[in-house]
Amino acid sequence: MQLVWDNAEFLLRGARYTLQITLVSMIFGVLIGMIVALARISGIRPVRWIARFYVSVIRGTPVLVQIFFVYFGLADYGLRLGSLTAAYLALSINVGAYLSETFRGAILSVPKGQMEAAYAAGMTTWQAYRRIIFPQAARVAIAPMGNTFIGMLKETSLVSTIAVTELLRSAQLLIAQYYKYTPFYIGIAAMYWVMSTLFSIVLHAVEKRLSKAY
Known part of the structure; x- marks a missing residue:
């Protein structure tokens, strides 16, 4: 494992890219998911159909195929994206589809009487969602x-397959240099585990705070 320690700076740089890609993709994924969730419960039938089709296609195809389509496929039509931009776009679109179902279920879990009460109090639809529906739905949605x-x-x-030097790609480059597999794979597995654990701790704290707030 001395090789891992000697190259820790390079691996940590890859871990930083991993976190960066995750956070950026999740931010845009949340925006996409919220828009699609509202479209899924819209009273306009064509809008519901388009949203349902999007969710069906994204959830029914491998994320690796989606990454290749964005990076290689769009280039066939003259839209050449950098590898990092393609990673952001593909993963945002992917996670947006999954989050849309989470948000839709959370919104529908709020009793209809809450919306009726908001209308009775003189709120517009947007005000009712922002002040009444979304805060209650957030508590339900935070765990998934x-x-x-x-x-x-x-x-x-x-995204290492499109030459983004995130954590796995960093390990692969080091493996190609030293011809040692096990130390680097164990090292990055530990780093993924630590990052996942930290995410879980933060999200658990947020979930606990929301449960106290309501």
Whole structure:
């Protein structure tokens, strides 16, 4: 394991990219998921159909295929993206589909009487969602969102296939240099585990805080 320690700085740089990709993809994924969730419960039928089709396609195809489509496929139509940009886009689209179902279920879990009461108090639909529905739905959604966060952290390893130097790619480069597999794979496995554990601790604290707030 001395090789891992000697190259710790290089691996930590890869871990930083892993966290960066995870956070950026989750931020945009949350935005996409919220929009799609609202589209899924919209009263406009074509909007519901489009949203349902998007979720079905993304959840029904491998994330690696989606990464290749964004990076290689779009280039066939003149849209050439950098590897890091393609990673952000592909993972955001992927996680957005999964989060949309989480958000939709959380919103639908709020009793309909809450919306009716908001209308009776003179609120607009947006005000009712912002002040009444979303805060209650957030408490329901936070736990499954945490699982999605951790899953996304591990799925970032797939972007190594398009030459993004995240944690797995960093290990692969070191393996090619030293011709040693086990130490580097054990090392990055431990780093993934630590990052996942820290995510779990933070999300548990947020979930606990939300449960006290309501």
